[in-house]
Amino acid sequence: MKKIFLLGFSFMIFNSCIELPEKSNNSSDSISGIDFKTISVEKLYQLDVPKYMKEMPSLHPEASLEYANIYKEAYVIVIHEDKEEFIDVFTEIDEYDTNLSVVENYKEVQKKLFAESIASIKTEDYELTNINGHNARQIKVFGKVDGLDVSYVVAFIEGDENIYMIMNWTIDNRFKRFKDTFEYINSTFKIPDNYISKKNKK
Secondary structure, three states, X not given: OHHHHHHHHHHHHHHHOOOOOOOOOOOOOOHHHOOEEEEEEOXXXXXXXXXXXXXXXXXXXXXXXXXXXXXXXXEEEEEEEEHHHHHHHHHHOOOOOOXXXXXXXXXXXXXXXXXXXXXXXXXXXXXXXXEOOEEEEEEEXXXXXXXXXXXXEEEEEEOOOEEEXXXXXXXXXXXXXXXXXXXXXXHOOEOOOOOOOHHHHO
């Protein structure tokens, strides 16, 4: 379960951001005007990211997808966990609520970890329960990391064998510009038809 406990430190990756001047921090990108590319990860899942983002494998050591544009200061990573392992570990430490769904438990665990890493944290839940046929939740997170005001759109998705966290972030004064893009990225998450179950690999 090293991955899950490392998530509490995931916000340190924001240190990789480079503050660069831009003509307008408040203009809103139109989703229809952005070209996207579909990224497939080990036949586990696929996700669309803007073509202006490039692969950046230094954002988080446990991420299976890492894309960013340092000039726009827009970032996205995906971390996935074994679902049964998550349930077993958090049941053992009496942190798993059997009255909630798996994805709701995962969201609540991550929110607690976020609160340990982000100062003056504020979270907002979306009224979202499904992404492309999978149980899902989505939240906004606002707060300070190393003195910087940062904003996130985070999705949690439950698959048959894994649970996934998609984390998008930027500095606060660019959040209005990227919010729709971040939400769109999350909405494109799919587990492909040719997904090979770990049970069937044996």
